[in-house]
Amino acid sequence: MTGGPRQPSEEPRVWRIADLLRQVRRQLEGEYRGIWVEGEVVGLKAHPTSGHRYFELQDPGAKLPCVMWRSAARIPAAAAALAEGKRVRCHGHLTLWEGGGRFQMIVDRVEPAGAGDIAARIEELKRRLQAEGLTATERKRPLPPVPRAVGVVTSPAGAALHDVLKVLARRVPVPVVVAPCAVQGEEAAASIVAALERIGRRPEVDVVILTRGGGSAQDLMAFNTEVVARAVAACPVPVISAVGHEIDVTVVDLVSDLRAATPSEAAERAVPTVAAVAERLAWVVGRSARALRQRLTAEGRALDRLRARLPTAERLVGPPAQALDGTLERGHRALEERLERRRRALEDLRRRLAAAHPRWRLAQQRGRLATLRSR
DSSP states (O other): OOOOOOOOOOOOOOOHHHHHHHHHHHHHHHSSEEEEEEEEEEEEEOOTTOEEEEEEEEETTEEEEEEEEEHHHTTHHHHHHHHHTOOOEEEEEEETTTOOOOOOOEEOOOOOOEEHHHHHHHHHHHHOOOOOOOGEEEEGGOSSOOOOEEEEEEEETHHHHHHHHHHTTTSSSEEEEEEOOOOTTTTTHHHHHHHEEEEETTOOOOEHHHHHHHOOOTTTGGGHHHHHHHHHHHHOOOOOESSSTTTTHHHHHHHHSOSOOOHHHHHHHHSOHHHHHHHHHHOOOOOOOOHHHHHHHHHHHHHHHHHTOHHHHHHHHHHHHHHHHHHHHHHHHHHHHHHHHHHHHHHHHHHHHHHOOOHHHHHHHHHHHHHHHHH
């Protein structure tokens, strides 16, 4: 075998730094997206202009630089959980900052490190309540068309009460009964249960709004407790829950008769507008009128069918009725003839009485005397 000229070895690829970092960033963002990382927060800083949060998650022997953009950092739950020295769980994705050549995590959600255990307990509570049928759709009670009074269970100092009262002021006028309670903290669950029991004893209240504004997962814990969930289920009237932000779904939301995204929406669902009531009333009146017309038409047709089945009755009654008409006519003529005879006799008697009247006879004698004198 004859050896040919030796081929030069293939040149190794030489990366431009920007291309390499871009490639690594794309691979990181594609393979490590939607991950959870747990660690201790160190070096927490908030940029004074942008509002972004910069910190590191630390474990013994390892650190992970993290960035939380302002939009995510402004969420109350994140603000409450993110603190220096606190152990947290962060959700997000890995990336590479090409400008600084730094490996980092973009965080979009933060919760306390113990939140996993809490979430497991909440899920277990949901399963038990579901097994008892307390979250079943068929158990949900309809709201009254126009309640006699609306009960509101919330903190008297919170913005939620202000929002509810503001919306109710624009609806059909109904009394509002407020049962104040604590909505966060260790005593909140017992306070909410007591408020629900108080409002349930008010006979004029036809619907209850249980509400509070947004907050961290810890702030909403009272609404994920079994005692509050069972108090809502035991309430004698329908309960509308409006707890936290729209993305927050608590155990109370599952057992309530209706979940509203905000306190304002809860008030809108509890009481209709005057225009809506008028429209509903017009619809009911129109439907009743149509039903009455249909009933009258059906009854008329049934009467016509009955009338068509009774021709023999007319034939049975006809001859006697005709004979009766003849008898009545003859009797009428006889009565008229008798009355005429009586009338003529009465007239003759009247003439005879007039001729025998003293004034008439005196007038005759005076006439005769006058005739004699004239002679």
